[in-house]
Amino acid sequence: MSNRSHRNAGHIGMNILRKKGLQHSSELKLAASSFETTSHVITVSDCLELLRQVPDNSIQLVVCDPPYNINVADWDEVERYVDWAGAWLREVERVLAPTGNLVVFGGLQYQGEAGSGDLLSLIHWMRQHSKMLLANLIIWNYPNGMSAQRFFANRHEEIAWFAKSTKYFFDLDAVRKKLDPETLEIYKRDKRLNHENLQKGINPTNVWKIPRLNGNSKERVGHPTQKPKALIERIVRSLSYPGSTVLDFFAGSGVTTRVAVETSRHSISADIDKEFPTYISRHLAQLQCDDLLSPPVNYRLLTDGDWSEHPVFSG
Ligand SMILES: C[S@@+](CC[C@H](N)C(=O)[O-])C[C@H]1O[C@@H](n2cnc3c(N)ncnc32)[C@H](O)[C@@H]1O
Known part of the structure; x- marks a missing residue:
């Protein structure tokens, strides 16, 4: 049976663009691969204060891991949660580029605890x-x-991915799951499957098996709800491209900044917690250790006063 999902419409659109000799937004990564140093704003700020300063249509990806309103920490209790979330969601739509994407973390299982707010209410x-x-989803x-x-026993959380428009950027090749040689040979016998794509790896699907950070994980920098790097990396690699800007205004430990540095994206990160810069410096110290094994990355941090040098603010 043919697949009637919106992806078919996407394929048809891609073919039309190719026939006309035009480039789809998912091919932008090729055009953007020539810069060397990325810029990263780090600021202690309220999310709405920061968002008001960000220009329209300037951001490729917003990574949004908000308080869930379940009282895990002092910052995790917000009155009139959905009204408050609506204010930053409106701003996100304004700042995203037409190719842009938003991911919102949350859980449907928190509705009892969170009272008026959980991911289901945000989707609504x-x-x-x-x-x-x-x-x-x-x-x-x-x-x-x-x-x-x-x-x-609960073993999952949900992440809602919203696209600003039908021109959204999505780089599946950047996150395909490699098949081991034996499985690859078995898959290749299936004539319905595209061999070139199989060689690159398979679609990781919308169910992602990635462990949460244990208390003693080497990745930990001290933030109570720090997300694993592998999770943020899959999002950043697939929904943004090198040289584009990633925004995280509930940055927590700053893992999004770290991933942006490692994958050559610019970034803007804010958190209301004064400890935020300390967490970031711990992440970046880890990065320097990792650099012994991987090619060095060039980046500069922009703190209060010198934001104007960031590509998003310099225009
Ligand atoms: C769930 S945590 C984010 C964790 C982060 N994704 C990570 O992996 O490290 C939510 C963060 O939102 C911050 N926060 C809460 N209210 C805020 C506000 N009004 N503006 C900015 N940050 C806020 C908290 O300080 C907390 O660090």
Whole structure:
């Protein structure tokens, strides 16, 4: 049976563009691969204060891991949660480029605890108030978590991926899952499958098995709800391209900045917590150690006063 999902419409559109000799937004990465040093704004700021300073249509990817309103820390209690979230969601739509993407972390299982706000309410808000498209609901499946007696122990969180328009950027090749040689040979026997794509790897699907960070993980920099680097990296590599700008205004530990540095994206990161710059410096210290094994990356940090040198603010 043919696949009637929106991806078919995407393929048809790509073929039309190719026939006309035009480039689709997903091919922008080729054009942007020539710069060398990336710029990264690091600021202690309220999310809305920061967002008001960001120009229209200037951001390729917003990584948004908001407070879930479940009281895990002092910052995790917000009154009138959905109204508050609506204010930053409106700003996100304004600052995203036409090719831009937004990912929002959350959980549908938090609705009881969060009262008025969880990811389901944010998706509902987007349906009512925004023109952005829900491209995927990604299930982040982790093997490690709390036990439970009165229900099945929870082993996933959801990530809602919204695209600003149908011209959204998506680089599947950057995140394909490599097949081991034996499995590759078995798959190749299936005539329906494209051999060139199989060689590059398979689609990782919208269920991502990535462990949560354990208490003693080497990646930890001290933030209580730090997300694993592997998770953020899959998002950044697939939904933005080298030389574009990634924005994270609930930056927490600053893992998004670290991934942006490592993957040659510019970034803007803010958090209301004064400890934020300390967490970032720990991430960057880890990066220098890792650099012994991988090619060096050139980046500069822009803190208060010198933001104007960031590509997004310098225009
Ligand atoms: C779930 S954590 C983000 C964790 C981050 N993704 C990571 O992996 O390290 C949410 C963060 O939002 C920050 N925060 C809460 N209210 C904020 C606000 N109004 N403006 C900016 N940051 C805020 C908190 O300080 C906290 O670090």
